[in-house]
Amino acid sequence: MIDIRGLTFAYPHSRPVLTDISFHLGPGQTLSILGPNGCGKTTLLKAILGFLAVKAKTIFLNGAPLETHSRAALAKLMAYVPQANGSVFPYLSGDLVLMGRTGRRKWGGFDQADHRKAQEALELVGISHLAQRPYPELSGGQRQLVNIARALAQDSQFIFMDEPTSGLDLSNQALVLQTMEKIHQEKKVSFLMTTHRPEQSVYLGGEVLMLKRGQILGWGPARQLINSAAVEDLYSLEPGLLNKLGLIPACFGQA
Amino acid sequence: MNKRLILFLGALLGLAIILVATQGRYPVSAREIAHALWAHFSGQPLTPRSEEVVFIFLSIRAPRILAAILVGASLSISGAVYQSVFRNPLVSPGILGVLAGASAGAAVGIVIFSSWPLTQAFSLVGGLGGVGLSLTLSRLRPQSPMLALLVGGLVSSSFFVALTSLLKYVADTENQLPELTYWLMGTLSRASVTQLLWVGPLMVGGVIYLSLSGRVVNALSLGDEEAMSLGVDSRRERLKLIGLTTLICSMSVVVAGIINWVGLVIPHVARLIIGPNNLTLLPVVAILGAMFTLLTDTLTRSVWTAEFPLGIITSLICLPMFAFSLWRDQSRS
Numbered sequence: 001m002i003d004i005r006g007l008t009f010a011y012p013h014s015r016p017v018l019t020d021i022s023f024h025l026g027p028g029q030t031l032s033i034l035g036p037n038g039c040g041k042t043t044l045l046k047a048i049l050g051f052l053a054v055k056a057k058t059i060f061l062n063g064a065p066l067e068t069h070s071r072a073a074l075a076k077l078m079a080y081v082p083q084a085n086g087s088v089f090p091y092l093s094g095d096l097v098l099m100g101r102t103g104r105r106k107w108g109g110f111d112q113a114d115h116r117k118a119q120e121a122l123e124l125v126g127i128s129h130l131a132q133r134p135y136p137e138l139s140g141g142q143r144q145l146v147n148i149a150r151a152l153a154q155d156s157q158f159i160f161m162d163e164p165t166s167g168l169d170l171s172n173q174a175l176v177l178q179t180m181e182k183i184h185q186e187k188k189v190s191f192l193m194t195t196h197r198p199e200q201s202v203y204l205g206g207e208v209l210m211l212k213r214g215q216i217l218g219w220g221p222a223r224q225l226i227n228s229a230a231v232e233d234l235y236s237l238e239p240g241l242l243n244k245l246g247l248i249p250a251c252f253g254q255a
Numbered sequence: 256m257n258k259r260l261i262l263f264l265g266a267l268l269g270l271a272i273i274l275v276a277t278q279g280r281y282p283v284s285a286r287e288i289a290h291a292l293w294a295h296f297s298g299q300p301l302t303p304r305s306e307e308v309v310f311i312f313l314s315i316r317a318p319r320i321l322a323a324i325l326v327g328a329s330l331s332i333s334g335a336v337y338q339s340v341f342r343n344p345l346v347s348p349g350i351l352g353v354l355a356g357a358s359a360g361a362a363v364g365i366v367i368f369s370s371w372p373l374t375q376a377f378s379l380v381g382g383l384g385g386v387g388l389s390l391t392l393s394r395l396r397p398q399s400p401m402l403a404l405l406v407g408g409l410v411s412s413s414f415f416v417a418l419t420s421l422l423k424y425v426a427d428t429e430n431q432l433p434e435l436t437y438w439l440m441g442t443l444s445r446a447s448v449t450q451l452l453w454v455g456p457l458m459v460g461g462v463i464y465l466s467l468s469g470r471v472v473n474a475l476s477l478g479d480e481e482a483m484s485l486g487v488d489s490r491r492e493r494l495k496l497i498g499l500t501t502l503i504c505s506m507s508v509v510v511a512g513i514i515n516w517v518g519l520v521i522p523h524v525a526r527l528i529i530g531p532n533n534l535t536l537l538p539v540v541a542i543l544g545a546m547f548t549l550l551t552d553t554l555t556r557s558v559w560t561a562e563f564p565l566g567i568i569t570s571l572i573c574l575p576m577f578a579f580s581l582w583r584d585q586s587r588s
Contacts, residue, residue: 049483050483051479051480051484071483071486071487072486074483074486075484075486076486078484079484082481085477085481087476088343089344089476089526089531090531091530092530099473099474100485102474102486102487103486103487108467108470110534154485
């Protein structure tokens, strides 16, 4: 269970990026953090992951404050899929997936169980055939699947994804979203993702948290909350503009 | 971890040690060394020839072999760790200013204090100062971190080279200056049992610890956030690894002076052969670095009538190796 209670955060010498954020997410649930660029989506994600120094007792994980968990304990609870893998070395995709098991052991290499978990993750994501290919040689969509497989191998309760379809073409966007849905259904893993694409939140279902200028504009079931009026308000668009431009996806609810 | 490959390379290193032990001005076979050592340690009477063999092996060749292995393994594994931890394949102990800093520190110990423990301590402080200055300078230009780190290392090296030059300027021209100059060129000719008893355990422990740290080094090579998400306390682990690599590099400077390039080139060559996964790469780099330094040192003392400084020969050999590895890397991508 992730429980955020009155989280406010500012980078040094800056105005608050997040103001009084409160929400919770239970096991097996999915949450999309939706909002325009610069609204604080990624900051919120990184704050929960423990990458940022936030005020004590504002983020609770399974009932205990974030700051009381060790790094290894956090890794068992939350896995992270960045927008792009940061390696400067051409690791094999299979090796990268195996790195998802890093926090499980204190010393030495990986054991049979780690290899089995990595193989299962590769198979579930459907990229076993890419295991021996260097990561830089893969397409954008394949790379994102490798990152998802690594998070899956980590065997955590929650997988955090920072704009998982950013920079991908339409077919790769569909591939990534379908893979997320498959993992959610088969493994009951919770996804918490940031996106600025409302239709992706609707597709994945679950909850949506709409962020505007670091504050919560709305939080609730994605398929109920997302409609053209809400999206226009979120992105500060002139009312009726989406309809005028023919940009309302069929999946949006009625305002 | 590819255990078979590591065992195979370990066996090759063993063969290299046997080969090297027989090479030098005094001709002696491996069988002769084995017999003489057996007789010596089992308390049997020694012939005059056996006494000479025991003396040459235990007092001259064994310390030098051990020093070459420790220095080569330390510098190359440190280079591989620095490259991953700083996420920059172009850094090495030489480029980051560690060797120049450790040399300046050791020069202070030699010239001003003439004390062996202080030489070691100052060498470590200098090494840490070198890498610390490089990192501090690189932070001034965070937009291009790779380039900034290289420039920071260059400036740091220049600063400590200038300090060393100052010490050479004030050193006693009869004794200290020639010794300092020859030592800074990189040489194993002064390796002794006493010296190795001081630095050997630290270097052996450091190389073993780093060889087994591939999992954490892999995670750190992905960047702080990814490493943290994988369960690694990135700040603590990075500090620990930088401290340990700097320690063993500084100890290698104490033993052999400045031996450039080994820490840059051996990791590159090893990555070409077995790929970048640090679980296998780090132990392989340590063995290859040890073997390379051992064989190169043998070359410096066997091929010509006079002994050339090791640092000069490694630079001459490593430069084309580095160019080749860059070319291969480029052709692959």
